[in-house]
Amino acid sequence: MSQPLLALQEVCKVYGQGAAQTPVLNHIDLQIAQGEFVAIMGHSGSGKSTTLNILGCLDTPTSGTYLFDGMHVEQMSTQQRALLRRFYIGFVFQGFNLLNRTSALENVELPLIYRGLSREQRQQLAMDALKAVGLEDYAHHTPGELSGGQQQRVAIARAIVTQPKVLMADEPTGNLDTQRSHEIMQILQSLNQEQGITIVMVTHEEEMAAYAHRRILFKDGQIESPELPPEAV
DSSP states (O other), rough: EEEEEEEEEEEEEEOOOOOHHHEEEEEEEEEETTOOOOEEEOOSSHHHHHHHHHTTTSOOSSSEEEETEEGGGGGGGGGHHHHHHHHEEEETTOOOOTTSSOHHHHHHHHHHTTTTTOOOHHHHHHHHHHTTTGGGGGTTOHHHHHHHHHHHHHHHHHHHTOOOOOOESSSTTTTTTTTHHHHHHHHHHHHHHOOOOOOEESSSSSHHHTTTTTEEEETTTTEEEEOOOOOOO
C-alpha cells in the first residue's frame, strides 16, 4: 500500500498555558490517501476545524507528527510551511474571502502573483480555472455583481488555479441555500474525480458529507468514528 498523502500520528493540540491550558486535540491518528475526498464532521468545539488548520499548515500541533507526502511538517519553519501552502494546498472558506472591488478574474489571479508569472500567463491560468467552475462568462464581474453561489465558485477557482495537491474546504456551503450547496458540492466532486485533487472538507451537514468517499466524526478532541478508506473496505 502506498504512503498516505496526509498523515497525523499521535497529534495533540493545547491552547494556553498553566491553569489556562485547554486541550483541543487528544492523540489524533489520521491518514488520507492521494485522491480521496474526506468529510470531517463533529459538533462545535469537537476539534474538526483545528485538525483542518493543522492539515492546511495554518497551525502546528503541540505534539505528535504531521507528514505531508512524507515530509515532516511539524519540523518545518514558518517560511517552509508558507511555501508548502503556496505550492501544494488550496483553501475554500465559508465566507468566500474575495476582494470586493476586484473582478473575478483578478481575484483568481492573486495566488499566482507570488509565483512571478507574467500577466498574460496569470490571466490564462485564471480563465482556465474559471472555466472549470463554469464562470468564464463572469470573469469581469466584481463579487457584488455575483450571487453567493457564484462567489463561492470564484473562491474555488482561486483555490485550484495553482493546481494544488490538496483542497482544504471549511464549511464551503455554510452560507448557501440547498440548491446552491449541491451545485458547489458537484463542482468539488468533479474536481476530485476528474483532476484527482485530494479534498478535505469540514462540514456539519450530512447531505453535503454524502458527496465524500468517507466521513470522519470528531467528538471532544478525538476521532469517534473513522470510516475506512474505500480500498480498505
